[in-house]
Amino acid sequence: MNSINSYQDLCREIEVLEIRIESIEAEIKHLRKLMIQGPKDITAIDYSKESNKNIVHIPLDILIDRVEKLEDKLVIFKEILEEKIQYKEKIESLLKKFDGIQYKVMYLKLKENMSVENIAETLGYSERQIYRILKECST
Template identity: 30%
Template sequence: MDFVKTYNDITKEIEILELRLIDLEAELKEARKLCFSGQLPSDPLPVHVPLDKALEYYDAVVIKIGETSNRLAAKKLIRQKIETNIRDFQGIEYQVAYMRDVEGLPLYKIADKLGYSYDWIRKVSSRIKAQRRHKKIDFS
C-alpha cells in the first residue's frame, strides 16, 4: 500500500510548488519596480541599477516562474493519474485505504459507500494499519 505514501508525497510537492509560485510572483513585482525606479527596494541608501541589469533580473524571474509552472502542471498530471489508477483497484483493502487516506472519509461513510457494516470496515482498516506498521518494522 505504498501508493498512499507516493500520493501524499506528490500532493506535498504540489503544495510546495504552489507556494514557490506565490513567492516568485512577489519577486516579479519587485523586479518590475526595479525596472521602473532603478533602485533596489531593500537598500536604505539609493543604489542605482542599470536598466539592462534590471531587465536581466526580471527575465530570470519570468524563466523561474515558467519552469515552476511546468513542474507544477506535470506533478498535478501525475497525481491525477495516480488517483485514476487507485480508483481502479478492486480489493476492499485498496478501496478502504483510498477512501480513508486519499479522500479523507470517515469509516462509517466508507461502510455506507461500499455496502459493508461499520464493524467490518473498521476491521479492514485496522488490518491495513497493522500491515503498514509491520512493513515499517521489517525495513528498518
C-alpha cells in the first residue's frame, strides 16, 4: 500500500509544483512590468488632496535582485517538476506491465483513486481478494 500512497503523493506534489511555478512566473511578470513602467502615481504634488501614504515604492536595485532570485527558484522548481514527472511516467509504465485483474486493480487504485471497497464492487470481487491482489502487486 505504501507504493500506492507514494504515487498519489507524487501526483499531488506535481500539482503543487505546477501551481508554484505559475505563481513565480506571474510574480516575475509583475515585477518586470513594474521595472519597465515604474510607479504610475508619481505626479506633481497636489496639496488640495489628502496625502496617500499607503504607496510603497520599491527601488529598482531591489526589484532586480528580487527578479533574479525568483528566476533562480523557477529554474530549480522546473527541474524538480521534470524529475517528478519522469518518476510518474516510470510508475505508469510499470503499471502497464501488470496483466488482467492485477492491472485493473492497480489502475483503479492508482489512477482512479478508488477505495478497496469500490474496486471490489466494480470488479465483482471480495474486498479480501482485492487486498490480496494489492499486496501481491506491492511486493
